[in-house]
Amino acid sequence: MKNKKLAIGLMSGTSADGVSLAICEFQNRRFRLLHYQTFSYPENLRRQILKGRFLKADEISRLNFSLGRFFADQTVKFLKQARISFSRVAVIGSHGQTIYHGPNDSPPNTFQIGEPSFLKERTGISVVSDFRPGDIVCGGQGAPLISFFDDYFFGGGPARALQNIGGIGNVTVVGKSISPVAFDTGPGNCLIDFAIQKITKGRLSFDRGGDFSVGGRIHEKAIQQMLNHPYFRQKPPKSTGREIFNESFIPSYLWKAKPEDLIATLTYFTAKTIHHSYQSFVRTTIREIIVSGGGAFNLTLMNHLKNLFSPIPVRSIKNWGLHAQAKEPAAFAFFALRAIHGETNHLPQTTGARKAVILGKIIP
Template sequence: MRVIGLMSGTSYDAVDAAACDLAHRPGEDGVLHLTPLGMVSEPYPESLRAELAAALPPARTTLADVCRLDTRIGQAFGRLAVRADRELCRGKAELVASHGQTVYHWAADGQVHGTLQLGEPAWIAEASGRPVVSDFRPRDVAAGGQGAPLVSLIDLMLLRGRPGVPAALNIGGIANVTVVPGHADPVAFDTGPGNALIDAAVRQLTGGRLAYDEDGALAAAGRVHEGLLRRMLTEPYYRLPAPRTTGKELFHEGYLQARIAEFGQIAPQDLLATLTRLTARTVADALRPLGATEVFASGGGVRNPTLTAMLRAELAGTPLRTSEELGLPAAAKEAYAFAVLGYLTLHGLPGNAPGCTGAAGPRILGSITPGRRPLRLPAPPPGAPRSLSVRADGPGVRPSALR
């Protein structure tokens, strides 16, 4: 089955679409085969990005704003789905899986009570003509889970069977890890800010002229402010037990400003160096007690050499690689992951890893919006796949390591 996965993360800068062929083969019931077909990405229109930024917590918003955002985000996802079908699938896509845009993750006292992703799937189905699976996270939350990181199921399928204690790391606006011990239950959770506070500082320091620290150049020119770093590390979130999740409801510009205010004037480069070190430190602090022996990184943070250098130093000898070595491009891994989750939903198979999210049990995730043709659900395979086999020579996959 040819599937397009659509993703926009907590950095809300662009929509990514990754296309792939997914198949169970006779006699290999426990293996799902994925052939990458490539990725396309488009930035949000600047006006939409500004409206989204203005509506996110801790800002106040209205239901009218939410309705407009739901529609415009859905339309943006729909346009990219059409492009991905044309350019990557030659017009033969059979399914679209849309994560949507997270705008609120209602977490309190270690429990998630609700989660909201915008991007109305009807617009995607209308534009593409294909059935759409969307709203993946709420069912896991309803079952008592954190609703995240849902990518942990795909991490388990990729890492299971590797020697030692392999770990997957995604650095988006928020960073999350999945750790797979050989003789213990897997663990997955959000470690804390990935790029969220770095990006917030860059936007504030440049008056919105820049959205992120390109190539980590500003942080590389600064020195870590040890007092501020120690203050930031007192955040109670870092000491919550797994599974735990967070978002920009906690790690936003106001949060950052309240802590900077305690230290007076800090040079911009020093601030960015400190925040970059904070991300590296909290990721390493999360992985160290779990005994990770290798780490496969993905997400936008992989493109920041200052962050990856700091992370390598904090990991103190634990090899840091990229998800390309597992066959999935670092920039597209999450979009591919949701393509897999959409495929599982359409086939009536669970898409969560209860031991990682804290849900009461396996659940079929999401809702299905029919396309232009009558909806016919395929017969479920004999059993849920336990491993994911990626064709390493698929289009757009170039194995590499972090340098």
């Protein structure tokens, strides 16, 4: 991209907290975030999304359209907030909401919804959506796709790990002289979110700042037991989701612990899975860890990571001028821009795909 181009990205991850939007200006190997915002899902949409794979065909079809309309409405609002006119934007990239991710099923499959035609209709801007299937049909896991972005913009320096902590955790290890490695590390905020929603009967949807678990006791036995799950031994490329890391993953006896102990244990466990995965599968000596995703705001989680990885510095991506939840939508904006220019937006060695392709389906 020689000339400056504006692109919008929409990301709605496994947390089902809402849709995050970013608008960025891209030029060569640089980008600038112009505006970012997360729009929470209305409760009825959120409830439907969480039912996900248990919905009937007609319910999924309606949800696809409801979500698509919601995405388009928020995008219009977002551009108004940003004071940017539709005509200046080259493309919108929309990840969609994952309803089911089954890369290891027969046949391998993945399903993201949120009808992109609404975006086109409301803004007149070209839209690229549905990025994951193109990787799956080439034999990949359909994830993590963010690796292309991480390598493109952060790969020119020392060996670094870019750790995203959304609902699920994923890492990309990049650096000037290394070939990128990426995989899902396991749970991100999802276990903490489930537990806190359950024990507060929905009053809290997440542990803001990580305050809830401060002073809680960590149950070592539960940590060891949860770490025994085969996912943590499986070699990359690998990806995961709510299919494994849901309420039933949490040992039943932990639910009887004090609320702050339960959350403290799940928070430490989440940090531990990240550390354990690097020890098992990352052969490079990493110089720094850059954390993005909503988990970067959980200071208890961040402190565990700092202690586990010490002396390697662990820093939020905000030190690079990016809001922690803006990286993923910025990446889908970039992938969309690459797609409409006929350029690959894919790092197949990190997903297990046979070749690099142009991911996404274009509404011109």
